[in-house]
Amino acid sequence: MVDRIPSGTRDVLPDEMRELRAMTDRVRAVFEHAGYGEVYTPALEYEATFARAHMDSGRPAYRVFDEHGNVLVLRSDMTVPIARLVATRYHEAEPPLRFCYFAHAYRGVRPQRGQSREFLQAGIELIGAESPEGTAEVLTVLCNALDAAGLQTYRVGLGDASLYPALLDRLDVQDAEHRERILTELVDGDFVGLQHEVTGLGLSPDDAALLLEVPQTRGGPEVLQSLSGPLEHAVTGMRAVHALLAPNVAERIIFDLGLVRSLGYYTGAIFQVYDPAYGVPIGIGGRYDELLGQFGRPLPAVGFALNVERLHIALTSEEQGRPE
Amino acid sequence: MNELRIAVPRGALFRETLDLLDRLGVNTAEVRSNDRKLLFEHAGIITMRPSDVPTYVEAGAADLGITGKDVLLEQSERELYELVDLGYGHCTMVLATVDGEDPAAEALRRLGVMRIATKYPRVATRHFLETGRQAEIVEVRGSVELAPLTGLAEGIVDLTASGATLRENGLVVREELARSTARLIANPVSHKLKAKAIDTLLERLDAV
Numbered sequence: 385m386v387d388r389i390p391s392g393t394r395d396v397l398p399d400e401m402r403e404l405r406a407m408t409d410r411v412r413a414v415f416e417h418a419g420y421g422e423v424y425t426p427a428l429e430y431e432a433t434f435a436r437a438h439m440d441s442g443r444p445a446y447r448v449f450d451e452h453g454n455v456l457v458l459r460s461d462m463t464v465p466i467a468r469l470v471a472t473r474y475h476e477a478e479p480p481l482r483f484c485y486f487a488h489a490y491r492g493v494r495p496q497r498g499q500s501r502e503f504l505q506a507g508i509e510l511i512g513a514e515s516p517e518g519t520a521e522v523l524t525v526l527c528n529a530l531d532a533a534g535l536q537t538y539r540v541g542l543g544d545a546s547l548y549p550a551l552l553d554r555l556d557v558q559d560a561e562h563r564e565r566i567l568t569e570l571v572d573g574d575f576v577g578l579q580h581e582v583t584g585l586g587l588s589p590d591d592a593a594l595l596l597e598v599p600q601t602r603g604g605p606e607v608l609q610s611l612s613g614p615l616e617h618a619v620t621g622m623r624a625v626h627a628l629l630a631p632n633v634a635e636r637i638i639f640d641l642g643l644v645r646s647l648g649y650y651t652g653a654i655f656q657v658y659d660p661a662y663g664v665p666i667g668i669g670g671r672y673d674e675l676l677g678q679f680g681r682p683l684p685a686v687g688f689a690l691n692v693e694r695l696h697i698a699l700t701s702e703e704q705g706r707p708e
Numbered sequence: 709m710n711e712l713r714i715a716v717p718r719g720a721l722f723r724e725t726l727d728l729l730d731r732l733g734v735n736t737a738e739v740r741s742n743d744r745k746l747l748f749e750h751a752g753i754i755t756m757r758p759s760d761v762p763t764y765v766e767a768g769a770a771d772l773g774i775t776g777k778d779v780l781l782e783q784s785e786r787e788l789y790e791l792v793d794l795g796y797g798h799c800t801m802v803l804a805t806v807d808g809e810d811p812a813a814e815a816l817r818r819l820g821v822m823r824i825a826t827k828y829p830r831v832a833t834r835h836f837l838e839t840g841r842q843a844e845i846v847e848v849r850g851s852v853e854l855a856p857l858t859g860l861a862e863g864i865v866d867l868t869a870s871g872a873t874l875r876e877n878g879l880v881v882r883e884e885l886a887r888s889t890a891r892l893i894a895n896p897v898s899h900k901l902k903a904k905a906i907d908t909l910l911e912r913l914d915a916v
Contacts (some may be wrong), residue, residue: 494785497767541900573789581765602903638900658897663768664787665897 392493392501403695404504404546408486410532411506411690417486418525420508425465427490431455436678437464440648441571444494445501458490459470463672463687466509471679479512479683486692498664498694507689514684515621515671519653520628522669522686527633529690530657534699538659538666540636541602542625544649545642545670547618551598555591570599570644599642607639615641625653649675655688661701666694687703711905712898715773717758717764720869721890724796725774731916732909760784762893771898772906777888780868782828789894790907792913795830797890801881804874805863806856808900810882812863825855826865835865835885855878860912 390630393468396404412422424641434457444457459465462485474481482685486506493499508525510518523540530538552563558589560584569577575596601607605626611619626634643654654670669688676683716725716739727792739748739755747754753768759782761775766786776797803824805812812822825846826832836843846861854875855861857904868874874881883907892913899906 434876539901572784573787576790576793576891600907602900638903648907658900660897661899662896663766663895 385503386402390501392495392499394500400696403690407533407696407699408504408506408692410534411529412484412486414525414529414532415506417509417523418482418508418528420482420484420525420579423466423469423485423518424487425459425462425469425485425602427458427488428456429468431457431464432465434460435466436497436677437631438678439464442491444490446490446656449702450506452656456595460491461489462487462505462689463509463675466673466687467672467685468512470511470676470683471681475681478552478654480518481511482508483511485507488639494641498691498697500693504692505689506695507667507687507691509685509687511676511685513686515652515686516624518626518684519625519684522632522688523625523629523637523655525692526655526657526667526688528638529694530578535695536702537661538636539638539666541640541656541658542622543654544618544622544652546652547615547641548598548644550618551595551615553589555595557587567644568597570642575600593598599644601643602638602640605639607641609688611641621652652685657690659698661700661705662694662698664694666691666698668679711752712909713752713754713770715761715768715770715775716755717773717775718755719758719762721758721776721797722755725890728774728794728913729878729914733910744844749754759783762788765893765895767857768895768897771895771902772909773893774890775893776867777886778828778889780891780893781831781886781888784830787792787896789896790891791894791899791910792892793836794890794892797888799867799869799888800876800880801828801867801885801888803835803863803865803866803885804868804879806883807878807880811856812857812882816861823861823862824865825852825861827852827867828867831885832865841860853879 401471442460444460450456466483470481486502488502490502491572495499495501504675508522510522526540540646540668557563566578566581569581582592608619610622622639626637643656649672650670651673652671655663656668658665667690671686675684680688722739726740729736732828733749734915738751739753756764758775759779762772762779762783765773766768766788778801821842821844823831823844823846827848831845831912832845846855848855851868852864855864856879857877867888
């Protein structure tokens with residue numbers, strides 16, 4: 385007779401735990417040194433709290449009733465609880481506010497290595513700091529944390545959630561149903577489907593080509609130089625952030641115009657952490673300038689979350705791939 | 709070229725995929741001459757069954773892969789980029805039943821549910837959900853055509869290219885669910901970090 389544990393969860397035994405703990409301790413030191421104080425919030429929140437965030441994906445998957453019949457959810461990220469925390473515990477505090485966290489979140493994902501239904505996130509939130517300065521600060525802390533964790537070959541993809549919707553505006557693609565389908569193809573990474581949708585719009589060949597090329601545009605600063613016209617505004621924002629970065633951070637950045645918001649609340653800059661030793665993103669972040677307003681304290685904000693289990697896999701894979 | 713590892717499907721798409729890779733400048737001679745070997749390090753090619761291609765590409769064990777749209781439809785939850793419709797390997801996903809009066813329609817009318825045998829349970833489930841019909845999906849692994857002939861199911865959802873196998877077993881197409889061709893897919897992280905190599909390959913693909 386063997387007692388099982390729920391699908392998508394797992395036990396951590398001492399050898400792994402020691403490595404995880406050592407890694408998160410190094411990351412925590414970077415966060416604290418940069419002025420981000422650690423907070424912890426309840427794993428259970430009222431469903432209404434997460435409903436305010438209007439998330440497209442990554443919504444809470446697990447619900448329970450409390451003794452009064454209220455619906456509670458297991459949090460699906462830490463950004464929404466911290467937005468609530470800022471609006472309630474710091475409703476008069478002078479911004480900017482800086483917080484970090486090391487906490488588990490819960491999602492109904494398809495379980496596989498690096499994708500658990502209960503997963504530890506390490507992240508920061510910078511509340512009340514505008515772009516580009518706030519975004520540059522968060523990217524700097526992100527790279528310092530990855531350096532401290534011991535990753536050597538990581539890259540950070542930098543995009544802008546407003547870029548593609550703005551491009552559709554400029555090309556006068558207004559039909560809501562068409563826009564929805566186009567953005568869905570982008571989120572799914574289906575460029576064949578995107579081509580079908582764009583062909584159906586009846587745009588000029590140049591405009592149609594732009595809609596297809598932009599999401600596949602990624603690389604060094606040179607990819608921004610060839611862009612102007614309808615993309616100028618979003619690209620100006622990315623250039624401004626990049627210009628504020630120290631060389632050791634700037635060299636890690638890949639401009640990635642194909643990054644689209646996978647979580648509903650991102651508004652401007654968005655970023656993802658990649659490592660060539662591991663085939664899935666290690667972390668995600670971005671600006672969420674509208675979210676705090678949903679909780680009654682309108683402030684611009686930016687942050688990121690690293691998936692600690694994936695960070696550990698990437699670190700191990702890098703070590704195995706390195707010549708002795 | 710060796711910078712990229714490509715997952716190549718054995719089976720119906722195998723020959724045309726190797727022909728395409730030849731035109732792109734990948735030397736496939738060793739792959740063609742060796743039926744048992746699976747990993748060709750020098751050419752950057754790994755071979756596998758088509759339905760395993762998304763698994764390898766999603767995990768980053770291959771940077772790129774080639775497989776049918778039918779496979780991608782069945783595994784739609786995978787985190788992959790679908791880059792190009794390669795235009796070969798045409799086939800159609802159909803609902804077929806035995807010739808004559810449609811036994812699936814009759815089962816639906818009189819019993820409320822039709823039993824459908826398929827190797828594509830998710831595609832089939834989605835189709836009947838979207839068209840508002842109750843269906844019991846029976847998953848089988850091979851020779852789906854046997855199911856309606858033996859009473860296991862009233863109909864099948866399967867892939868057909870010429871329709872010859874269906875005809876030989878006395879089955880007729882009742883509905884088309886989707887068209888399928890070979891697709892080039894990419895691991896999202898490889899797509900970002902090996903952008904130059906992948907874009908070079910895509911340019912050559914445009915040229916051939």
